[in-house]
Amino acid sequence: MVDTPADTLCEQQALSATFPPQFLEFLQSNHINPNIYTMHKKLPRYVRIVQYAQRTSEEIQKLRLEVEADAGCRVSKVPGVPGFLEISDQSVSMSQINASACGDIVGMDVSSAIAALALSVSPGDNVLDLCCAPGAKLLFLAELLDASGACESKRGSVTGVDIAAHRVATCCKQIAKHAGHSRGHVRVFIEDGTTFSTLAPRDRWWDPNAVAAAAAVVANADGEAENSGRKPKSRRKKVVEPGKPWFASRPLSNWYSNSGTELYDRVLVDAECTHDGSLSHVQKYERWGLEKLETQVIGDNRPTSVPVLQSKLLENGWRLLKVGGTLVYSTCSLSRYQNEYVVAGFLSRHGEDEACVEKINVLDDIQCKGSITADDGSVAGGIVASSIWMPQTDVEWSEQGLSDKRSLFERMHNAARLDPMMSNTSGMFIARMHKLKHSPQQPLEDEIVPLVALPLSARVHAHAHN
């Protein structure tokens, strides 16, 4: 069904009436188009097929048809994004799909998949996920690593870090439920990603004979890791404690008794943000009470404190990355203060000989594969990325006070935005960075800031309403 301009206008007016004024002001001061929230019902729902690489094409086709029958609408594969299905009707609930209850599929937006795929995980990589909970990307990365042949090469690991204990508990539960074979590579820490310093597991730590033992590790509902049966009772239960990792696999925990010597090959900084681009996140507040949008999304002066946190997470992720390695910085915010200005601040501390923002090849692949086509030949859409934000004219550069900073924006032109108004996905910013050499010296704590802070007037305003 095609919307008329009158439909769209009504939706926009309804939005202005429903969102709390402070949230609308936050959108305005962050240059975020409020109309993105009219897209939620128009976008498809995306799901990921768990353990995709281990399934035959016949099994995948059978699963797709089962999901289609339960959903009662068209379900198609997403071109260029292996293992993802698109359910054409966003209002379909996961609870009505049997494959979800059986753990064969999990809900995950394609924008998140693109952020993880942008890392280009290769066989044997040691991957660090610095803001990992509740674990959607971590699980996907573990599967990608497994599918890349980690099992055969006996190398590779995924290390998750998150500061929020309750979210790590959910992450551990997800690993226990869905990671299957790939859990043999995973460990998770409750720690502050801005100071996390544990190095990657040593090369060739992994013993295929121990995979069965890894399967005996489960996480209970409180986020406690248990080893079933084998150890004396006194040692059986390990509560996940700050500073101590929860191991999804015994071989990895055996390794941990030795100290790490390696930096990471791949680092994902899927940073804490105001989640304003995640349409499903904002949608949840319709059930929880829209007034909570103010306290939880923009309360505690978050619009100004979060970009500083993001800059510190990015800086620490970079410190832990090998020369020759790849770091992906992503957020599900569409605020330039949390995206372009954070990356520009980072590039101002790391010269062209140290850091280069690379093309996100997977986006090209997805976009060139074009529209999503169902088996019946009908076209459902297609994923389209937008360029980063930057002033367009000389006047705009000087108005923004960025005339002498152009080169920083030019250096990041390969980063991308997924804007729900045109991307056919939820909102996401993705920058993929290649490390050319180590920094001669680490920046001082108070130097680690975004290039531009939220203007004072907007800051005072957000603060005055708290």
Ligand SMILES: C[S@@+](CC[C@H](N)C(=O)[O-])C[C@H]1O[C@@H](n2cnc3c(N)ncnc32)[C@H](O)[C@@H]1O
């Ligand atoms: C956007 S969410 C991450 C989503 C996750 N990557 C996924 O795909 O499921 C951001 C996460 O950052 C975590 N976080 C916030 N501050 C942090 C810090 N200082 N160190 C590590 N994690 C932090 C939050 O607890 C939250 O789980």
